[in-house]
Amino acid sequence: MGPGSANPYAGLVRHLRATWQSGRTRPLEYRVSQLEALGRFLEEKKQDILEATALDMGKPSFEAFFTEILLCKNELNNTLNNLSYWMKDESVDKNLVTKLDSAFIRKDPYGVVLIIAPWKYPIHLLLVPLIGAIAAGNCVVIKPSEVSKNSERLVAETLSCYLDNDCFAVVTGGVQETTRLLENKFDYIFFTGSPGVGRIIMTAAAKHLTPVTLELGGKNPCYVSDSCQVQNVARRVAWGRFFNAGQTCIAPDYVLCTLEMQEKLMPALREAIVEFFGPNPKESPDFGRLVGDKEFQRVRALLGSGRVAIGGQTDEAERYIAPTVLADVLPSDPAMQEEILGPILPIVVVANMDEAIDFINARPRPLTVYAFSSDSKVVNQVLERTSSGGFCGNDTLMHFTLTSLPFGGIGNSGLGKYHGKFTFDTFSQKRGCLHRSMGLEPLNSPRYPPYSQQKLGLMMAAFEVKRRGICTLL
Incomplete structure (x- = not known):
């Protein structure tokens, strides 16, 4: 008896697959109706999302x-505005033999897909992939963190009131439930989380040869050059690092700068933190908790x-860690060994x-590289000489807000891209x-046996792709 036969989710996956095979999710009108329901x-x-x-x-x-809410709505409206165009067959170039034929790319749904979301942005990182999965015509199993x-309870109890339950299902639970869920054959898996769990997901997917998108994380470097407007840098870096109490996979994870710049940045960062959260961030309504x-x-x-140069205060009962800046950190220090995902x-x-x-470049490739400089040549040098999933010059997080840019990692920080049409x-x-x-x-006869030199000549004339701009002397 295989693992699937007694699997608690086998029936659910089978039911979704039967609906998908019936063709229900394929028409544009159906996809639009489900997307509008998400809206x-x-x-x-x-209000419930804000409270949760x-x-x-x-x-x-x-x-x-x-x-x-806002970024999810942007994703949704961008998809609804463009979906009929995205779904269209795409014509392609043809050779001499196929000039009278129709050659095109059809955008088919994969089938039954699984989306596993993290806790950091529990609605956004669930709904944005879901919008693309629905737009592409799939049935979906959704696993919130x-x-x-x-947030998990809100999604589990209310999403089913809006979506077609024959095509979309929410599964809740922890590691044990997710492990059993992954024993089933899905046609695509979209996972957001840590590189360690990403490996587990990829291993489970490999058993069924299921393709995956892995949105992982890592340590995003932030280079600050000696030539920059220090106050502006401090505010933009502090905003990106302490947004959501630092629990953001694209937050600047550490700053690289000269000793001279560290001395200039410190008072500017202290000033920015007080400006944002007051003298005691614990009392600020604008600073979150772990x-x-x-x-x-x-x-x-x-x-x-x-x-600890700034902050460092903690309160276990409240899960509060103050906005903190650590100076003179060594590459061997604990804070440089893992993604921080906190206000440090x-x-x-x-x-x-x-x-x-x-x-x-000596470290695993990050999700984002940040570079600050008043000299655009410096920013471009960092862009050209490093590799990462994304890049943002002279600001933090803002590249994430554009549905026109692909978002995703490379190597240790992930596999695959999404946002807008990319989803x-x-x-x-x-x-x-x-x-x-x-x-x-008769046009096909040159390709049929018996073969001859003359037929080969005709085939070459009909099929050969020549390089442009090169003159061949016969």
Whole structure:
């Protein structure tokens, strides 16, 4: 008896597959109706979303509205505005033999797909992939994170009231339930989380040869050159690092700068933190909390790296860690060994830009590289000489807000891209299609045996692709 026969989710997956095979999800009208239903969910459950994320991690309503509602609506409206165009067959170039035929790329749905979301942005990182999966015509199993339990409950109890339950299902639970869920054959898996769990997902997917998108994380370097407007840098870096109490996979994870710049940045960062959160951030309604006790303890342990130059206060009962800046951090320190996902910003001193670039390139490729400089040549040097999933010059997080840019990692930080049309493409199987005429059979005779030199000559004339601009002397 195989693992699937007694699997608690086998029946659910089978039911979704039967619906998908019936063709229900394929028409444009159906996809639009389900996407519009998601829009109603975002509108009608707005207050519930703000409350759930506030309970889960003290997320300020401004931050929750911006990331969990507004950016999701942008994704939704961009998809609804363009879906009929994205779905169209794409014509392609043809050779001499197929000039009279139809050659095109059909965007087929994969079938039954699985989306596993994390706790950091529990609504956004669930709905944005879901929008693309629905737009592409798939049936979907949605697995919200059990860590952000209030958001999980909200999704589990209310999403089914908006979506077609024959095509879309929410599965809840922890590691054990996810492990059993992954024993089933899915046609695509979209996972957001840590590289360690990403490997487990990929291993499970390999058993069924299921393609995956892995949105992982990592340590995003932020190089600050000696020539920059220090106050502007401090505010933009502090905003990116302390947004959502640092629980953001694209947050600047550490700063690379010279000793001289560290001395200039420190008072500017202190000023920015007071400007944002007041003299006691613990009392600020605009500063969040760690999502759970385990996360709190893990992040608090990182405070032993370098020296605490700003902040450092903690309150276990509230899962509060103050916005903290660590100075003179060594590459061997604990804060440099793992993704921080908390309100701590280490500063690592380097001699110059070349050393900063070498430092970045000696480590696993990050989700984002940040570079600050008043000299655009410096920003371009960092862009050209490093590799990462994304890049943002002279700001933090803002590249994430554009549906026109692909978002995703490379290497250790992930596999695959999404946002806007890239999400639709991720959940669409590009099917190469050629539709030929039943007649005109004499045109095919050169390819049939018996072969001859003359036939080969005709085939070359009909099929050969020549390089442009090169004159061949016969």
